[in-house]
Amino acid sequence: MPQRRDLNRVRAEFLETFVTALLPLNTLDRFKLAGVIATLWTDTLPDFKTLLENGFPGVIDGWVDAIADAVEDDEAAGPAFDPFAHRFVRRTMSDYLERIAAAKADVVRLKGEKEAFEQGNAPDDLDERNSPRGTTRRIWTARSANSRTNGSIPWVTPSEITALCGKYVRDTREKITPDGLAGSAAKLLPEGSVVVTTRATLGETAIAAVPLTTNQGFKSIMPNEDTDSLFAYNRIQTMKSEMVRLASGTTFLEISKADFSRIRTHRPKRTEQIRIAAVLDTMDEAIAKTEAVIAKLWQVRTGILHDFLTRGLDAHGQLRDPAAHPEQFKDSPLGRIPSDWEVRACHSLCREIVVGIVVKPAQYYVGEGVPVLRSANIREDRIKLDDLVFISQESNALLSKSMLHTDDLVTVRTGYPGTTCVVPSPLDGSNCVDLIISQPGSEIVPRFLALWINSPFGKDQVLRLQGGLAQQHFNVGEMKRVLVAKPQPDEQKEIVKRLDLLDSEIAIVTSEKEKLALLKSGLMADLLTGRVRVPEAREALSQTTATIT
Numbered sequence: 001m002p003q004r005r006d007l008n009r010v011r012a013e014f015l016e017t018f019v020t021a022l023l024p025l026n027t028l029d030r031f032k033l034a035g036v037i038a039t040l041w042t043d044t045l046p047d048f049k050t051l052l053e054n055g056f057p058g059v060i061d062g063w064v065d066a067i068a069d070a071v072e073d074d075e076a077a078g079p080a081f082d083p084f085a086h087r088f089v090r091r092t093m094s095d096y097l098e099r100i101a102a103a104k105a106d107v108v109r110l111k112g113e114k115e116a117f118e119q120g121n122a123p124d125d126l127d128e129r130n131s132p133r134g135t136t137r138r139i140w141t142a143r144s145a146n147s148r149t150n151g152s153i154p155w156v157t158p159s160e161i162t163a164l165c166g167k168y169v170r171d172t173r174e175k176i177t178p179d180g181l182a183g184s185a186a187k188l189l190p191e192g193s194v195v196v197t198t199r200a201t202l203g204e205t206a207i208a209a210v211p212l213t214t215n216q217g218f219k220s221i222m223p224n225e226d227t228d229s230l231f232a233y234n235r236i237q238t239m240k241s242e243m244v245r246l247a248s249g250t251t252f253l254e255i256s257k258a259d260f261s262r263i264r265t266h267r268p269k270r271t272e273q274i275r276i277a278a279v280l281d282t283m284d285e286a287i288a289k290t291e292a293v294i295a296k297l298w299q300v301r302t303g304i305l306h307d308f309l310t311r312g313l314d315a316h317g318q319l320r321d322p323a324a325h326p327e328q329f330k331d332s333p334l335g336r337i338p339s340d341w342e343v344r345a346c347h348s349l350c351r352e353i354v355v356g357i358v359v360k361p362a363q364y365y366v367g368e369g370v371p372v373l374r375s376a377n378i379r380e381d382r383i384k385l386d387d388l389v390f391i392s393q394e395s396n397a398l399l400s401k402s403m404l405h406t407d408d409l410v411t412v413r414t415g416y417p418g419t420t421c422v423v424p425s426p427l428d429g430s431n432c433v434d435l436i437i438s439q440p441g442s443e444i445v446p447r448f449l450a451l452w453i454n455s456p457f458g459k460d461q462v463l464r465l466q467g468g469l470a471q472q473h474f475n476v477g478e479m480k481r482v483l484v485a486k487p488q489p490d491e492q493k494e495i496v497k498r499l500d501l502l503d504s505e506i507a508i509v510t511s512e513k514e515k516l517a518l519l520k521s522g523l524m525a526d527l528l529t530g531r532v533r534v535p536e537a538r539e540a541l542s543q544t545t546a547t548i549t
Contacts, residue, residue: 008335008460010048011041015306032296034303042456045463060088151175153188154212158197161204167233167284168209169195176213186213187220192229194221196236199254202247203240207233219260226270230277235265235528266530275534276527283520290513297506304502308495309455312338312487317494334457337485347480349444355413355476356402356432364395373404373432375412378421380454381503383410389433396431404430404437407446411436411453417474418462420453422446436479444484448492451499452484 018037023030041048154172161169181188189195189208197204199217207229214220221236223229242263247253267273311320314328320338322329330339337343347353357364361372369390377384396403404410406428412419413434423430440446452458465478487495526532 008333008457011456011460012310012335014041030303032299032303034306035299035301038302038306038456039299042459045456045460064088151177151180153178153181154210155186156195156206156212156214156218158199158201158204158215158217161195161197161206162201164206166288167205167207167230169206169212170209172212181213188213189220190222192223194223194229194232194236196221196260198243198247198260202243202253202255203236205233205236219255219257227267228270228273228277230281231267231273234277234280234524235267238524238528239263239265268530272534279523279527279534280520283516283523287513287516287520290509290516294506294509294513297502297509301499301502301506305451305455305499308499309452309457309485310335310337312341313491313494332485334483334485338487340488342486343483344443344486345480346438346449346482346484349441349449349484349486351439351441353436353438353476353480354401356410356435356437357399358434361433364391364399365389366392366395369393370396371427371430373410373427373430373435375415375434378410378412378419378435380419380421380450383421383424383427391431396429399431402431402437404428404432405439407440409436409438409440409446409450409453411438411474411479413474418453418459420450420458422450436474436476438479443489444486445489445492445496447496447500448487449484451496453482457485458482 015034015037019030019033022028022033028036151174153176154169155174155176156169156172157174160172176186188211190211191208193208193212195206195208195212195214195218197217198219221232223232243255243260244253246259246263247255268276307319311322314320320328322336328339329336332341332343334343357372365372367390369392371385372389372391373383374389376387391399404423404427406423406425408423409420410423410432411417413436438449440449453462461482462474462478465474465481486492527534
């Protein structure tokens with residue numbers, strides 16, 4: 001690839017070859033496959049960019065630099081990503097990671113003992129020094145092909161709970177051996193135990209689906225015969241504010257075992273706990289199913305968008321087929337495109353491309369008046385109207401160069417450069433700060449241009465034009481040079497129409513999910529406090545669910 005220097009063509013081949021190879025397996029249809037592969041491409045795009053510019057040694061150097069920068073980041077601010085979770089570190093420095101984990105455990109243990117000593121008390125978490133102090137392969141997972149050296153007992157960290165999909169922990173990244181467990185103060189928690197994060201991130205909760213142990217970032221509850229695990233899981237989720245109130249710490253918040261134990265809550269009899277948990281579990285299942293539908297719709301959308309922007313629609317409204325009719329396609333700077341499409345720069349498709357207010361915009365802000373959009377308001381699919389600022393009518397007239405009109409495009413310059421949205425009619429006459437404003441001409445449909453810029457084809461160019469990841473700033477000159485594969489206006493409108501129909505379906509399902517989440521929140525407030533008893537709640541749930549569906 002460093003010799004070819006044609007990222008768009010490589011991307012097209014990447015998608016086409018993967019889809020062709022996987023389609024006969026009949027696991028997903030073509031659109032879903034294309035969506036999955038396109039997502040994979042987007043996730044690995046920075047590495048492909050570096051590979052294109054600097055070859056494989058440059059990729060490795062980039063990894064090393066990024067890891068070093070993250071390690072050196074201020075601890076209080078936190079790095080952009082966990083350097084020790086990077087695949088390069090995990091693959092080449094597994095022994096070093098084991099030593100770091102053990103050292104961190106000792107630091108936390110010694111700090112706790114020091115604080116307890118200074119207060120004249122024995123450490124109240126003496127029995128919770130949960131990180132094994134050994135550093136040999138017989139204690140920690142060895143990350144090797146030799147399964148005999150691997151631990152078998154799941155060892156949970158808070159980051160795994162915050163990233164957990166669902167309420168049950170079934171497996172973990174790292175495992176501890178029986179020798180490691182015996183050589184530490186960690187406890188083996190039985191299935192059904194409730195683990196609660198009590199350091200840095202407070203109140204994230206999960207249920208052990210298998211016997212496991214945890215590091216020091218948890219307080220764990222082993223429900224007795226009078227307590228249902230699912231009920232406890234839901235009840236603890238409503239107690240986060242109380243945990244924050246009781247927590248202390250300068251670098252990060254932490255709640256001690258003594259303070260955690262002092263938190264009081266009420267509970268009904270176990271039979272009612274089970275009924276309450278069943279109602280909430282039903283809601284969780286409905287929400288999870290809705291989220292799965294949304295995820296599939298987004299995968300379909302990604303695949304369809306890729307096909308629309310590379311194959312287009314013929315006179316009969318069907319996708320053109322490059323395999324059956326190669327004569328309908330041609331080579332271009334953007335890869336293979338339909339023969340009757342043009343490749344044009346944005347400046348030739350827009351009447352004007354300018355920038356919003358950039359010189360001391362705060363001097364114009366007033367309590368109410370003309371809405372002013374900023375980067376935080378811009379999303380690919382909409383403009384967020386919360387957190388708006390305002391300027392007066394007089395200032396808006398003075399700053400008329402950056403005044404927005406219906407069907408203008410606004411593009412983010414800093415933070416998530418290239419993110420673009422069409423200005424809707426209710427915001428006609430508003431203004432903006434530090435956004436690129438593009439006024440599409442008659443040859444381009446505004447929504448189609450926004451789709452193109454937000455697509456991987458547009459984002460690839462934004463990244464290249466701004467010089468890679470180091471410079472997170474996008475300017476007017478770069479916007480003018482973005483290339484667009486342009487169909488005729490009627491074809492653009494049909495593509496936009498079909499994408500809008502799919503977006504409407506996604507919006508409807510997303511709204512259903514939000515209604516379910518709101519319903520669950522209300523049920524938790526009522527059921528877990530005893531304001532509403534289960535039979536009443538079940539009737540309300542049945543009626544509300546029927547209304548939603």
